[in-house]
Amino acid sequence: MGKLASVQDIVDAVLYLAHACQVTGEVLHVDGGAHAGRW
Amino acid sequence: MLMTRLPARSTHAREKKAIVTGAEQGIGAGLVEGFLTAGYNVVAKSLRASWSLSSSPRLILVEGDIGNQESVVKTVHAAIQHFETIHVLVNNAGICRTKPFTEFTTEEFNALVSVNLLGFLHMTQLAVKQMLKQKSGRAVTITASLADNPIAGVNASVSMITKEGINTVTHQLAMEYAKEGIRFNAVAPRVVDTQLHKEPKDPLEITADGKVSERARHC
Numbered sequence: 546m547g548k549l550a551s552v553q554d555i556v557d558a559v560l561y562l563a564h565a566c567q568v569t570g571e572v573l574h575v576d577g578g579a580h581a582g583r584w
Numbered sequence: 585m586l587m588t589r590l591p592a593r594s595t596h597a598r599e600k601k602a603i604v605t606g607a608e609q610g611i612g613a614g615l616v617e618g619f620l621t622a623g624y625n626v627v628a629k630s631l632r633a634s635w636s637l638s639s640s641p642r643l644i645l646v647e648g649d650i651g652n653q654e655s656v657v658k659t660v661h662a663a664i665q666h667f668e669t670i671h672v673l674v675n676n677a678g679i680c681r682t683k684p685f686t687e688f689t690t691e692e693f694n695a696l697v698s699v700n701l702l703g704f705l706h707m708t709q710l711a712v713k714q715m716l717k718q719k720s721g722r723a724v725t726i727t728a729s730l731a732d733n734p735i736a737g738v739n740a741s742v743s744m745i746t747k748e749g750i751n752t753v754t755h756q757l758a759m760e761y762a763k764e765g766i767r768f769n770a771v772a773p774r775v776v777d778t779q780l781h782k783e784p785k786d787p788l789e790i791t792a793d794g795k796v797s798e799r800a801r802h803c
Binding site for chain 2: 552558566576579
C-alpha cells in the first residue's frame with residue numbers, strides 16, 4: 546500500500562474481530578496485501 | 585500519557601470488559617487506548633504496566649512476566665474481581681528474535697516458547713474457563729504475517745515456530761469452543777510503525793532494510 550501499517554490499523558482489526566460475531570478461526574492479515582503476493 | 589484525555593464512552597460496547605497483554609508500548613498501548621475509547625473497561629497486563637499507563641476505575645494495571653503462571657493468574661483474577669466478566673482477551677504479549685537459524689540458542693528458543701506459547705496457554709486457559717461460565721467470549725491474538733509469508737533477509741525462523749503455533753491453535757480452539765459461543769481469531773501484522781507512541785527502543789525489534797523504520801517491527 547506504499548506505507549507501513551500504523552498501530553491504529555492493528556487496533557482497528559482487533560476491535561473488528563472482537564465485535565464480528567460470525568467470524569471465528571480466522572487469521573486476519575493486516576499487512577497492506579503483502580501476504581497476497583508481490584506488487 | 586495515554587490516560588490524560590479519556591474519551592466519552594460509546595454506546596455499542598457498553599459494559600464490555602477486556603484483558604490486553606503486552607500493554608506497555610507499541611501495539612499493546614494502542615490496544616488499551618482503543619478498547620477504552622470503544623467503551624471497554626480494561627485490565628492491562630505487561631512487564632511494566634504502569635510505565636506508560638495510569639490506572640483508573642476503567643483501567644486496572646497488572647505487572648508481571650507473561651511467562652510466569654502466577655502473574656497470569658493474578659491478571660485473570662483482577663479482571664473477575666473488578667469487572668466480574670471477561671468479554672475479550674487480547675493476547676498481544678510476544679517477543680521476536682531474528683538471526684540466522686544456525687545461531688539460535690536453546691535459551692532463546694525457551695524464551696520464545698515461554699512468552700509466546702506458555703503465556704498464551706496459561707492466559708487463554710484461565711480466560712476460557714471464565715468464558716465458559718458466561719457462555720460467551722472471544723480471544724484475539726497478535727501473530728505475525730511473517731509466519732506464513734517469509735521474507736528473504738528477515739531471518740525469524742525459530743520465532744515463527746511460535747507464531748505459526750498460535751495460528752494453528754486459533755483454528756483448533758475456534759472449533760473446540762464454537763458450540764460454547766467462544767470465538768478465537770488472530771491478527772497478523774507485517775511491519776508496523778510504532779514510532780507514534782515514542783516508546784524506548786525495544787532490543788527485540790529488528791530493522792529489515794533501509795526502507796523500514798528502526799522502530800518498526802515485523803513480528
